[in-house]
Amino acid sequence: MKLSALALALGAELRPAGADAAITGVAGAQAASPEHIVFAEDPGALPAALASHAAAVIVSAKLAPASSDKPLLVVPQPRFSFAQAAHLLKPADPFTGVHPTAVIDPSATLGEAISVAAYAVIEAGAQIGSGTRIGPGAVIGEGVKIGSACRIHARVVIYPGSELGNHVVVKAGAVLGSDGFGYVRDAVTGEYLQFPQQGRLVIEDHVEIGANATIDRGALEETRIESGVKIDNLVHLGHNVRVGRDVVIAAQTGVSGSSTIGRGAIVGGQVGIGDHADIGEQVILGSGSGVLTNKKVRAPGVVFWGRPARPLRQYLKELAALSRLARASDNEEE
Numbered sequence: 001m002k003l004s005a006l007a008l009a010l011g012a013e014l015r016p017a018g019a020d021a022a023i024t025g026v027a028g029a030q031a032a033s034p035e036h037i038v039f040a041e042d043p044g045a046l047p048a049a050l051a052s053h054a055a056a057v058i059v060s061a062k063l064a065p066a067s068s069d070k071p072l073l074v075v076p077q078p079r080f081s082f083a084q085a086a087h088l089l090k091p092a093d094p095f096t097g098v099h100p101t102a103v104i105d106p107s108a109t110l111g112e113a114i115s116v117a118a119y120a121v122i123e124a125g126a127q128i129g130s131g132t133r134i135g136p137g138a139v140i141g142e143g144v145k146i147g148s149a150c151r152i153h154a155r156v157v158i159y160p161g162s163e164l165g166n167h168v169v170v171k172a173g174a175v176l177g178s179d180g181f182g183y184v185r186d187a188v189t190g191e192y193l194q195f196p197q198q199g200r201l202v203i204e205d206h207v208e209i210g211a212n213a214t215i216d217r218g219a220l221e222e223t224r225i226e227s228g229v230k231i232d233n234l235v236h237l238g239h240n241v242r243v244g245r246d247v248v249i250a251a252q253t254g255v256s257g258s259s260t261i262g263r264g265a266i267v268g269g270q271v272g273i274g275d276h277a278d279i280g281e282q283v284i285l286g287s288g289s290g291v292l293t294n295k296k297v298r299a300p301g302v303v304f305w306g307r308p309a310r311p312l313r314q315y316l317k318e319l320a321a322l323s324r325l326a327r328a329s330d331n332e333e334e
Helices: 003-010 046-051 078-089 312-333
Strands: 013-015 036-039 056-059 072-074 162-164 175-178 183-185 192-194 200-203 214-216 222-225 303-305
Touching: 003 013, 003 072, 003 078, 036 078, 046 056, 056 078, 162 175, 175 200, 200 214, 214 222, 303 312
Parallel strands: 036 056, 056 072, 162 200, 175 214, 200 222
Antiparallel strands: 013 072, 183 192
């Protein structure tokens, strides 16, 4: 991609305007070649970026030097624009068609430019949108709907009753739409009987789901993951959970049934959320924190930490108080 075309795609100001090297990819300053582009978002990183072999540097207007021997792409958010450039410059995977070992029911509907890898299974009535890629050993259940330009990696299992939007990425080993963990106990015998798990799972557009993550279908209604959500590896979302737009959930987090996470929230690793909890918009749950059943956590932009989760400032005050009590106790014993 020519530098001028990349600048146009990023909405960047190109300095000098006539620079037009060919760019093939992105790199760090140490590994960059004359066909790469690098970025700097703080004064400490700028000298290395300017001294690199890269063809150009992505910088903010505040950081951009008055004069430079190297072309500059001036943008408001250098790191974000660098990530955009990486996507623009990444070559598209070639479509390979349907592998002869794949098993596809005759009633399934496949769009144009579909790739289905070895030993994948697509069951009756499934609908696969144009440009979607199904990885080796993946199982697409009966009646499942998958939109366009999705990437379903190896050994993903998508149960009946699931619907995926467009540009959805599901990493290897993820399981979508399985029965939720819902049981009713007989008060007389102590026996457990599964509560009906017959709802559906809806994954909206531009969602990414990490390796070995699991998302259960709704019990009687639906589990819904809204557009732009990014889910890390080894995350579990229970039945009837609703996750709002552009939420990020880190690894080993578990969300119990019927809980909601509001738009733009950030959930750290190993967070535990009880059932029917309500996490508000733009709340930040620190790693390892816990939210109790039926608890409402509301405060946009506020970091919550601890078990049970409370505002970070309060949590730190409590730790300091405990430390003072421990020191006082030690002094008394002496």
